[in-house]
Amino acid sequence: MISTRAQNLQPSATLKVTGRAKELKRQGKSIVSLSAGEPDFKTPKHICDAAIKAIEDGFHGYTMNPGTPELREAICAKLKRDNNLDYDPSQIICSNGAKQSVGFSILALVNPGDEVIIPSPYWVSYPEMTRLAEGTSVVVRTSFENNFKLTPEQLEDAITDKTKALILCSPSNPTGAQYTKEELEGLAGVLRKYPQVYVISDEIYEYIVFEGEHVSILNVAPDLKDRVILINGFSKGFAMTGWRLGYLAAHHDIVNAVSKIQSQETSAPSSISQKAGEAAYTGNLDEVKAMRDQFKKRRDYLVKALNAIDGINCFTPGGAFYVFPDISHYIGTKKPDGSAIESSTDLCLYLLDEFGLALVPGDAFGEPNGIRLSYAASMDDLKEAMDRLGKGLADLT
Numbered sequence: 001m002i003s004t005r006a007q008n009l010q011p012s013a014t015l016k017v018t019g020r021a022k023e024l025k026r027q028g029k030s031i032v033s034l035s036a037g038e039p040d041f042k043t044p045k046h047i048c049d050a051a052i053k054a055i056e057d058g059f060h061g062y063t064m065n066p067g068t069p070e071l072r073e074a075i076c077a078k079l080k081r082d083n084n085l086d087y088d089p090s091q092i093i094c095s096n097g098a099k100q101s102v103g104f105s106i107l108a109l110v111n112p113g114d115e116v117i118i119p120s121p122y123w124v125s126y127p128e129m130t131r132l133a134e135g136t137s138v139v140v141r142t143s144f145e146n147n148f149k150l151t152p153e154q155l156e157d158a159i160t161d162k163t164k165a166l167i168l169c170s171p172s173n174p175t176g177a178q179y180t181k182e183e184l185e186g187l188a189g190v191l192r193k194y195p196q197v198y199v200i201s202d203e204i205y206e207y208i209v210f211e212g213e214h215v216s217i218l219n220v221a222p223d224l225k226d227r228v229i230l231i232n233g234f235s236k237g238f239a240m241t242g243w244r245l246g247y248l249a250a251h252h253d254i255v256n257a258v259s260k261i262q263s264q265e266t267s268a269p270s271s272i273s274q275k276a277g278e279a280a281y282t283g284n285l286d287e288v289k290a291m292r293d294q295f296k297k298r299r300d301y302l303v304k305a306l307n308a309i310d311g312i313n314c315f316t317p318g319g320a321f322y323v324f325p326d327i328s329h330y331i332g333t334k335k336p337d338g339s340a341i342e343s344s345t346d347l348c349l350y351l352l353d354e355f356g357l358a359l360v361p362g363d364a365f366g367e368p369n370g371i372r373l374s375y376a377a378s379m380d381d382l383k384e385a386m387d388r389l390g391k392g393l394a395d396l397t
C-alpha cells in the first residue's frame, strides 16, 4: 500500500533517544536533556508585537507564493547590511522554514541518479531529502582533527561526472564548526573547476557565531553566485522555531523552479509569521546578540567541562549551540552489568537509562565516534548534565 519512496525514507535517527527520554520523563524519572535543536529563549517582544498587529489588522489571507514583497525587500536589505550581498526581491523565496527551502532546492536541482556531496557529520535531513529526490548522497567523512570541516582535497576526490550539488552548513549542526574565509576560499577554488556543481549553503546559524563575523561562501567567491543557493531563516537567531519561516536566495532559474514546486506543495508561509519576520529584519538585533552572548558562556563552560573528563576530547566550535566531542575512547568498553558499549547509540541509551541524561548519538549524523550535546539549555542543566556524564563514563571499564 505504501509507496517505496515513503518506505525507503528513514525516520529521524534522533527519535530513538528522544522518544525514550520522553517515556522515562512520563514515568516520573529525573531526565536532563541536552538534545534540543532549538533555542531555549523567547522570541523578542517587538517581533511578537508585529505578529499581533498583523492579526488585529486582519492580515489573514494568502500572500504571494514567494512571500510578501515587503518581507522579501527586508530580506534583501538584511543580506546587504549583514552579508554585503546584493539580491533583488525577485530572487528570494520565503518558505515554511529553512528545512523546506533546503528540500525544495534539492528537488529543483537533482535528477534521479545525480550525486549530492554531503560532508559528515551532517544535519539529519540532507541525505533523506536527497533520497526523496531520487538522488544519491555521497557522504564525505570529515575528521575530528580538522574540526569536522571538508577539505578541498576531499571535495575534489568526491566530485564525479554525476555530481550535481554540494551541501555546506556553516556554522554546522551538529558540530558547531564554522568555516573560515581561507577554508571557504579553498573549497571555492575546487568548485570553480567544476561548473556543473551547485552549492546549497545552509547558513541558518549565522547569528550564533562567537569568533569574528559569519562568512558565507558567497563573500569569498562572488563569481560562483549563479550556482550558490543561500539558505537562511529565523528559527535559530531569533528563537522563532515555531513560527516556521525561512527563505532562499538564488539565481532566477532556480528561484522559478523552486517557486513552481512551492506553489503546488505548500504555497507561501503564514502571513502572520511573515509580518513577524519583517519586524525581525528591520528591527534591532540587541536580543539576538544577548542570546548569542549567553550561548557563548555556555559553550565555554561545556567545552572546558568535557575536556576535563578522562577520555573525552572536544574542540571549541565557532558557532551554533552544539558541541560534538570525540567519544571513541568509550566505544568497546563495558557497562557495570558486563554488556558492551558498541556504538555511540549504545552509549547514549546507557546514559539515558542509568543516569537520566539525554544526548544525541553521532550515529544519527553519520559520525559513529561522536555525540552531540546541545547547550540550548540552562546553566544549571548543563552543570547537572556534566555531573551525570562524568559519573556514567567513570562506571565504564
Ligand SMILES: Cc1ncc(COP(=O)(O)O)c(C=O)c1O
Pocket: 037, 096, 097, 098, 099, 100, 123, 169, 172, 173, 202, 204, 233, 234, 235, 241, 244, 245, 246
Ligand atoms: C542545519 C539546519 N538547517 C536547517 C534547519 C531548519 O530550520 P527551520 O526551523 O528554519 O526549518 C535546521 C533546524 O534544526 C538546521 O539545524
